[in-house]
Amino acid sequence: MPVVNPCSTGSRTRWTRIGRLWWVLAAGLITVGLLLAVSQRGELRRALELLTHVSPAKALVALVCQAGCLACLAGLQQWLLAVGGVRVSLAAMGRLVAANAMAGALPGGAAFGTAWLYREFRRRGADRALTAGVLAASGVFSALALVVVIVLGVLLAGTRGPGMTLLWALAILALLALAGLIVLRSPAVRKALGRRWERIAARHEGLGSAGRATRDLIAHARTVRPGLRPWLTLAALALLNWLLDAACLLASLWALGLPVPWSGLLLAFALVQIPVSARITPGGLGIAEASLTGLLVVYGLHPGQAFAATLLYRIFSYWLLEPIGGACWLVTALERKR
Numbered sequence: 001m002p003v004v005n006p007c008s009t010g011s012r013t014r015w016t017r018i019g020r021l022w023w024v025l026a027a028g029l030i031t032v033g034l035l036l037a038v039s040q041r042g043e044l045r046r047a048l049e050l051l052t053h054v055s056p057a058k059a060l061v062a063l064v065c066q067a068g069c070l071a072c073l074a075g076l077q078q079w080l081l082a083v084g085g086v087r088v089s090l091a092a093m094g095r096l097v098a099a100n101a102m103a104g105a106l107p108g109g110a111a112f113g114t115a116w117l118y119r120e121f122r123r124r125g126a127d128r129a130l131t132a133g134v135l136a137a138s139g140v141f142s143a144l145a146l147v148v149v150i151v152l153g154v155l156l157a158g159t160r161g162p163g164m165t166l167l168w169a170l171a172i173l174a175l176l177a178l179a180g181l182i183v184l185r186s187p188a189v190r191k192a193l194g195r196r197w198e199r200i201a202a203r204h205e206g207l208g209s210a211g212r213a214t215r216d217l218i219a220h221a222r223t224v225r226p227g228l229r230p231w232l233t234l235a236a237l238a239l240l241n242w243l244l245d246a247a248c249l250l251a252s253l254w255a256l257g258l259p260v261p262w263s264g265l266l267l268a269f270a271l272v273q274i275p276v277s278a279r280i281t282p283g284g285l286g287i288a289e290a291s292l293t294g295l296l297v298v299y300g301l302h303p304g305q306a307f308a309a310t311l312l313y314r315i316f317s318y319w320l321l322e323p324i325g326g327a328c329w330l331v332t333a334l335e336r337k338r
Contacts, residue, residue, distance in 0.1 A: 046304030051312065055255045062251035062316045065244045069317075072241040073097050076234060077138050081121065084130035095328040096120055102325030120332065138238075145238035146273055149246070153267030160264055160299065162271070245269070245317060249292075252312040256305075264299030268292060283318050 074093040081088055100113045114135060121131040154166045246269040253260050261268075272292045276284030289310050296306035 044304070044307070046302075047308035047311065050256050050258070050305065050308035053257070054312065055257070058251060058255035059312075059316075062248045062255060062313075063320075065248040065251055066316050066320075069241050069244040069248065070094060070097050070101070072237045072244065073138075073142075076141060076237040076241070077134055079230075079234060079237070080134040080137055081124075081126060081130070084126060084134070086121070086124055086126045086130065088124055095332060098321065098325045099329035099332055100325070101321045102329060123336065141234055141238040142241065145235065145242055146270060146277075148239060149242045149266065150270045153264075153270045156262070157264045157267045157299075162267075162298075166267075242270070242273070245273075248316050249309070249313045252316065253309045256308055256312060258301065258305050258309055261296065261299035261301060264295070268295035268299060271295060288318075289314060 071090070071094060074090060074097045077097070078088055078090055078093045081093075096117065100117050117135065118131055121134065122128070126134070150166070151170060154170065246266055249269050250260060250265060253265075269292075272284075272288055272295065275287045275291065281287055289307075292310045292313070293303070293306045296309060297303055301309070
């Protein structure tokens with residue numbers, strides 16, 4: 001996975017375009033937010049009143065859940081690095097994960113965060129292949145765990161909201177996956193797909209190197225830690241990462257003294273993570289708030305209650321991470337200088 005070089009002319013132009021797009025999106029979101037605030041003054045007042053009555057003890061539970069969420073992600077990447085022979089303490093990995101979370105507020109945050117993590121892993125002794133493999137494998141495990149959370153949410157939600165539509169969509173995808181596995185049993189099909197992948201990898205160097213690095217990492221992991229149990233540990237860490245994040249949303253409702261929409265809470269949380277993970281806007285700003293509020297309303301909360309719960313959850317899961325991530329980034333930068 002190539003590192004972005006901000007000093008090159010092409011990269012500088014790209015970062016300038018990303019910055020302009022970020023400011024356009026930010027201005028649009030602020031405008032839409034102001035219009036909504038004016039049109040929904042009563043619900044906004046209700047939400048602000050609820051936020052002034054947050055239980056500190058219950059809010060602490062939400063903070064603990066969010067800290068556990070970051071610890072699981074740090075443990076996942078620590079395990080993958082250890083397979084490649086690079087030992088990083090959980091505390092140091094936690095600082096890297098927290099500092100990387102700060103990149104979500106920057107223009108082009110996803111690319112910036114990936115490039116920064118790449119450099120930090122390399123500085124700690126990981127070679128190019130291992131670093132690319134760790135970043136790719138952790139992303140794959142996280143994405144698969146999110147799919148599992150969506151499936152669980154659909155089963156809990158039943159026919160309410162978008163649950164039934166998603167259930168049909170997941171059933172169709174499962175049938176297509178089964179048909180694909182049957183087709184892949186043909187050597188001719190595998191050979192044709194291999195040739196196609198080689199052409200794509202040759203055209204996109206970063207994609208090809210990430211694919212090779214991931215395969216090398218998995219092969220090495222099988223040699224160092226054979227069997228299924230180590231992979232179950234990784235899957236559990238990735239799944240627990242999302243579930244603790246969902247528990248933070250649950251604790252936010254609890255801290256506000258609001259009724260919990262048990263049937264749709266997990267599905268509402270999981271669906272919001274898709275646009276947030278895509279980084280359409282910095283940190284999913286605006287998109288996360290609007291979509292989560294709307295889904296909580298669908299599953300039974302009043303608009304003011306849903307908006308208050310969403311704001312409190314975003315404070316714990318996003319806004320508090322920004323100063324903490326900045327402090328972790330500063331500590332890492334000072335360590336690098338020493």
